[in-house]
Amino acid sequence: MLGPVLLAASRSAAIRRIVSGAPVTRPMVDRFVAGERLAESMASVRGLTSRGLEVTLDHLGEDVTDPSEALRSRDAYLALTEALAGEGLGARAEMSVKLSAFGQALPGGHDLALANVTPVVEAAAEAGTTVTLDMEDHTTVDSTLAILGELRTRFPQTGAVVQSYLFRTEDDCRALAGEGSRVRLVKGAYNEPASVAYQDKREVDRAFVRCLKILMSGEGYPMIGSHDPRMVAIAQDLAHRLGRKKDEYEFQMLYGIRPAEQERLVAEGHRIRVYVPYGTDWYGYFMRRLAERPANLAFFLRSLVGRG
16 A cells, blocks of 8 residues: 555655665665665676676666756766776676656657767667666656657667556557567556556556567567566466577566576576666665565665664
8 A cells, every 4th residue: 555655755855855864774775776886886787797697777867857967867877888898798788778867857858868868879889788768657658669769760779668557558569579679578666547557466467468478479579577476487488388589588677686586597597687776866766666565665664663
């Protein structure tokens, strides 16, 4: 029941101040975020790739309110691209970007976000890696997919994310399942209204499976973003029945969540990509992780009350 409340709180400045100032917050954040600085995140990346895992890096930040902030997001990703190239990690590490961090919500935001993200995608290609466009709330989907289409005319390896809890996503999967596409399927982590999204977990799960079947049956490269053992097993079964080899799809899981399962799947020969967030603007991401995992939320609240 607290999930929607936490999702709403993820965009509250007042609650941000309370949570950010609590002494117990930092250890919890460190579980999900690979540091505030680029150097810290690169150390985490080296550790993960040395164990056979692949990564996608997210410089945290979203919903920017000023064009100068959008430029700072662009520059942070350009620095990340340079670091990946310097480490020779282009083949093992890609990047995930939220277009709201590039100015998508500002006046003229569609064109602004496209202008800011294009140099990042260009630099990624030069470094031998690529970019996946994270999906945010339902109001951004059309703009994000349109920007994806623009980018893929020059950089067809650019990836997209779709969220199974939105009613529209099965149609989006059909449109995106063509040859050369890269699509990450997730359940969804924003507080969406009943007019556009399934509210019942079972309906979200059923929609996830329907979308997974579309992507696995298509000609693209599915990226299964889930920690749910049942969804992982269904994906493995679909891949086997459809004749997909283990290098023709991948699983993606979040940094700090089910690391033993990540390594188990790697040991079985699967491709596993870890979503590695870093940066100082961790609040919104952190609150969504709490909303998704009741055990983490219970631990955090007990600690917060105890310290209080």
